[in-house]
Amino acid sequence: MSAPEIIVGAGGHGRVLADALRLEGRPVAGFVDPEGDPAGLPLPLLGGDAALDDWPDCGLVNGIGGAAGSDLRRR
Secondary structure, eight states: OOOOEEEEOOSHHHHHHHHHHHHTTOOEEEEEOTTOOOTTOSSOEEESGGGGGGOTTOEEEEOOOOOOOSHHHHO
16 A cells, blocks of 8 residues: 555645545545644644654645636636
8 A cells, every 4th residue: 555645735725635636545644734724624634744744654745725716717
């Protein structure tokens, strides 16, 4: 089995990535986010960036960022 993934960022973009990774059958340990709110997360909030020290063999997935406003897409 491969090392689990950890998603950096527990906002909307990170949650979408968590769903996509799990649909692919990839193991996801949880999220790291220094300002994350664990309420409503589909996976554990492991802590802030320092929590990565406990996961030396994990893969990191960038969940920081997101789509810009949808006005341009509507045009």
